[in-house]
Amino acid sequence: MFDDLRDLYQEVIFDHNRNPRNFRIIENADRKVEGFNPLCGDRLTLYLQMDGDVIADASFQGSGCAISTASVSLMTEIVKGKTEEEAEELFKKFHEMTTGKDENFNLETIGKLAVLAGVREYPARVKCATLAWHTLDAAIKNEQQAISTE
Ligand code: ZN
Secondary structure, eight states, X not given: OOHHHHHHHHHXXXXXXXXXXXXXXXXXXXXXXXXXXXXXXXXXXXXXXXXXXXXXXXXXXXXXXXXXXXXXXXXXXXXXXXXXXXHHHHHXXXXXXXXXXXXXXXXXXXXXXXXXGGGGGOHHHHHHHHHHHHHHHHHHTTOOSOEEOO
């Protein structure tokens, strides 16, 4: 990866950590699931407002490291207006990207989420980045119990 691209990615992560998007409670949310990453201590509560099978609104509360906060902030931005199926497809791609199993993964297929591609070089941080998505997956499947990455 080019250094200037890496710097740009880091700048986006810093920005979302300093100024998280959709950091609020949705009153009477259709879905509410808690996620916890004991490895790092990241905690979040994800709220979804559904319109049929479309995610009409997404928000979160909680506290965690810069990677987990940036990841959930970006995620709530990106899944808004997506169908459950489209969101699950993004989760699959995000998981492939962060676990680095596909060495030829095409970053262009994942849009802004590509800023988190760097975590695949830091296995301990992968769970920080994927916590939001595992929590979303549970919310889409309408599972009420808290999610733990362990
Ligand atoms: Zn973390």
